[in-house]
Amino acid sequence: MIFDSFAWIELMKGTQKGEKAKQYLDKRTCYTSIVTLSEIVEWCLKLGKNPNFPISTIVSSSTILFLDKKISLLAGRINFERKKKIKNWGMLDSFILAVAMLYNLQILTGDEHFKDLPNVEML
Numbered sequence: 001m002i003f004d005s006f007a008w009i010e011l012m013k014g015t016q017k018g019e020k021a022k023q024y025l026d027k028r029t030c031y032t033s034i035v036t037l038s039e040i041v042e043w044c045l046k047l048g049k050n051p052n053f054p055i056s057t058i059v060s061s062s063t064i065l066f067l068d069k070k071i072s073l074l075a076g077r078i079n080f081e082r083k084k085k086i087k088n089w090g091m092l093d094s095f096i097l098a099v100a101m102l103y104n105l106q107i108l109t110g111d112e113h114f115k116d117l118p119n120v121e122m123l
Contacts, residue, residue: 001121002031002100003062004109005039010123012054017110017123024108024121030062033099035092037064065099074098086113 001024010018011025024030037055044051058064072095079094093113100107100119107114110123 001028001108002033002065002096002103002105003036003058004096004107004111004114005036005043006110007108007123008032008036008040008054008058009043010110012057020123021108025061030108031065031099031103031105032058032062033096034064034066035095039092065103067095067099071095071098071102074102082113086116089113 003021003025007017007021007024011021012018037058040054040058041051044054075091075094075098078097078101079089079091082089082094082097090113093111096107096109097114097117099105105119107117107120108123109120114120115122
């Protein structure tokens with residue numbers, strides 16, 4: 001299972017959705033796309049928090065999946081198609097989806113942009 005930034009943020013906030021995410025983290029091998037780290041840094045900075053602890057938690061709790069040419073090319077195709085269907089679909093969402101597809105992983109998120117996809121577990 002690949003954790004989207006939504007799942008990590010809920011977990012860090014200690015919400016009910018975060019508790020559900022923690023259960024997945026405790027029971028499964030979990031992955032995080034490298035692009036998610038940038039979203040977490042931005043979230044922390046918006047709140048005036050130091051991102052070092054959240055980032056180190058993610059890195060120690062999951063396997064980080066890096067981008068490569070195959071992922072980048074697929075993300076571009078996904079982004080082109082999803083923007084036709086989903087308002088405010090973003091390129092980082094496309095990278096998350098491309099990584100999940102190429103590694104055959106479910107995405108754990110609460111982001112409504114993903115709700116129509118079959119390989120998604122909504123929090």
